[in-house]
Amino acid sequence: MAQEQNKRGRILSGMRPTGKLHLGNLEGALKQWVELQDEYECFFEIADWHALTTAWQDTRELRAFVRDLAIDWLSAGIDPERSVIFVQSRVPEHAELHLLFSMFVPVPWLERNPTYKDWLEELGPAAATYGLLGYPVLQAADILIYKADTVPVGKDQLPHLELTREIARRFNYLYGKLFPEPQAKLTEFALVPGIDGRKMSKTYNNHILMSEVAKEVERKIKRMYTDPQKVRKGDPGHPDTCPVFMLHRIYNAAETEEIAPECRSGRLGCVPCKANLITKLNAALEV
Incomplete structure (x- = not known):
């Protein structure tokens, strides 16, 4: 406990389990997470509910993806002795807090989310489910339920974190101060090229896995x-x-x-x- 009190704050970060991780994931996030374990009290989430926002049609491999993600994290140096590693769906209070937040979050806040617009452009109007529109509310619940005060993000993710801050402010104004407004810890994510020269991504099938032989x-x-x-x-x-x-x-x-x-x-x-x-x-x- 004394060791945790000497740390600078509490971090929440996570990944959606969509398959084994590649070098872009390793250089872009995991190496930074490993270093943050010495500075912060860290909570790392395997966000399986978030995976359903774009992959709800076929969940047959989801359980295996959760396991693969945990193995990749451990192999990269995420240490369960120094950090909390958990599967989102195993903590039903995330869904409960998400439901409560959704009662007062205006729809226009969600519609202006740039990632939502990008996904609709890529996936088409059939992808416009409530789960996709409302995923930032679940993301806010993920962060605020642990009263995390710091979230490692790249500059492109700042709008997502600002929505979490807006939700915390509105809750605190309506019901009394309970949640911190988490601050961004800007991280310069490394750009890792794929074998075709584009940014490494499973979408482009140009990746090299961390577990590659x-x-x-x-x-x-x-x-x-x-x-x-x-x-x-x-x-x-x-x-x-x-x-x-x-x-x-x-x-x-x-x-x-x-x-x-x-x-x-x-x-x-x-x-x-x-x-x-x-x-x-x-x-x-x-x-």
Whole structure:
């Protein structure tokens, strides 16, 4: 208990279980979470109810996805001795608080949510369920039920957190001060390129899993998109725009100052450059 009192505050963060995690999840969130465990009292949520907002038609794999997510978290360094790890649906009070909040949250607050608009544009009008529209209210319940005062977010997620703050303010005004207004802990999430050069995402099927076996890592990196202007061996390369070099910066930072000029001069070809990355990436994933 004394150890918790020395920490700076309480954090709530989570992920939807939609399958095994990839390098983008690892670099974009999990590594930061691992570091936050030493500074904050941390609550990490496997948000299986949130997964239903866009995947309610088929839930056959949801239980397995919950298990996969927990395994990936543990393997990345989320420590149940230092943090609380829980499955959202196992705590029914989240749904109860969500229901109470929904009684006073105006619909226009939810309709202006940029993520809701993006999902409708991507998924079509049939996706406009109450669960999708109201998911920020459930998200607010997730945060406020633990009286979390800090939430790690990227700049694009600030509108979501502001809605939670608005809900806390309205509740406190109507019924008396109970909930803190959680503050954002801005995190510079790493942009991890996929094997096709776009942002790594399961949606694009361009990802490398955290749990990928060495042979599969090798197969994917060998297929990886590189500099389109480097057609032949000896052609000068452009490492600053090459996705392979971007992964070198993350998993082979010590050699990037040597790799970049060799690539620009044309002395380093794509095949040996990828072979080097395969070795370094597999070594990182084995740790």
